[in-house]
Amino acid sequence: MAIYKNSNFLIILISPSGGGKSSIANRVLEISENIDYSVSYTTRPPRWNEIDGRDYNFVSETEFAQLLKQDQLLEHAQVHGYNYGTSRKYIKNILSQEHHAILDIDVQGALQIIEKDIDAVTIFILPPTVKILEDRLNKRKTDSKEVIEIRLKNARNELDYLDLDKFHYLVINDNFDDAVQEVKLIISAEEKKISRIKNIKNTFYGG
Numbered sequence: 001m002a003i004y005k006n007s008n009f010l011i012i013l014i015s016p017s018g019g020g021k022s023s024i025a026n027r028v029l030e031i032s033e034n035i036d037y038s039v040s041y042t043t044r045p046p047r048w049n050e051i052d053g054r055d056y057n058f059v060s061e062t063e064f065a066q067l068l069k070q071d072q073l074l075e076h077a078q079v080h081g082y083n084y085g086t087s088r089k090y091i092k093n094i095l096s097q098e099h100h101a102i103l104d105i106d107v108q109g110a111l112q113i114i115e116k117d118i119d120a121v122t123i124f125i126l127p128p129t130v131k132i133l134e135d136r137l138n139k140r141k142t143d144s145k146e147v148i149e150i151r152l153k154n155a156r157n158e159l160d161y162l163d164l165d166k167f168h169y170l171v172i173n174d175n176f177d178d179a180v181q182e183v184k185l186i187i188s189a190e191e192k193k194i195s196r197i198k199n200i201k202n203t204f205y206g207g
C-alpha cells in the first residue's frame with residue numbers, strides 16, 4: 001500500500017503542575033511508535049525517582065549558563081526558582097528520525113516556541129477543577145506544603161495565559177485514559193492535515 005508521509009512536529013503539553021501532563025506524556029510515549037520525549041535541561045536537583053538523562057539532564061547553574069551562551073536552547077524559563085530549557089540538538093535529532101517530539105514544558109517556554117517559526121501543536125491540559133488539582137498535588141507527596149502553595153499560585157497565573165488565545169487544544173484530565181486517548185486523537189488529526197502531507201499526488205500515482 002502507498003505510504004503517505006507527513007512532516008513531523010512538536011507536541012507541546014502545557015498544564016499547571018499536578019495537571020497530569022507528565023503522566024499523559026509518558027503514556028502517550030508508551031503507546032506511540034513515532035513520538036519521542038524531549039529531555040529538558042534543568043538546574044533543579046533530581047527527585048528520588050528521577051534518572052539523569054531520562055527525566056531531565058540535570059546540570060549546574062554554570063553549565064546552564066554555558067548552554068544559553070552557546071545558543072543550545074530552543075527555549076528556556078525559570079520555573080519555581082530553577083532554570084529549565086529545551087535542547088535544540090535533541091529536538092533536531094528526534095525530527096530527523098521522522099518522529100514527533102513531545103515536550104513537557106511550562107507556559108513561558110511554550111510561548112517562546114510559538115513565536116518561532118516551528119511547527120508545533122499546543123495542548124493545554126487541565127484537571128476539571130482547582131479543588132481536584134489541589135487534591136492531586138497533596139496526594140503526590142513529592143512536595144512540601146509551601147511548595148504546593150506556590151504551585152497553586154502559579155496555576156492561577158498559568159490559566160491567565162489562556163486569555164492570550166495562543167494555544168490550540170484543551171484536554172480536561174478527569175479520567176486519565178480518556179485524556180490520553182484525546183491527546184492521541186489530536187495528534188492523529190494533526191498528522192492528517194493536508195499541509196503536512198508530502199507529495200500526495202506523486203504517492204497516489206505510485207511515484
Ligand code: 5GP
Nearest residue numbers: 040041076077079084085086104105106109
Ligand atoms: P518539575 O520540576 O515539576 O519537573 O517541572 C516544573 C515545571 O517546569 C513543569 O511545568 C514542567 O513542565 C516545566 N519544564 C520542564 N522542562 C522544561 C523546559 O525545558 N522548559 C520550560 N520552559 N519548562 C520546563
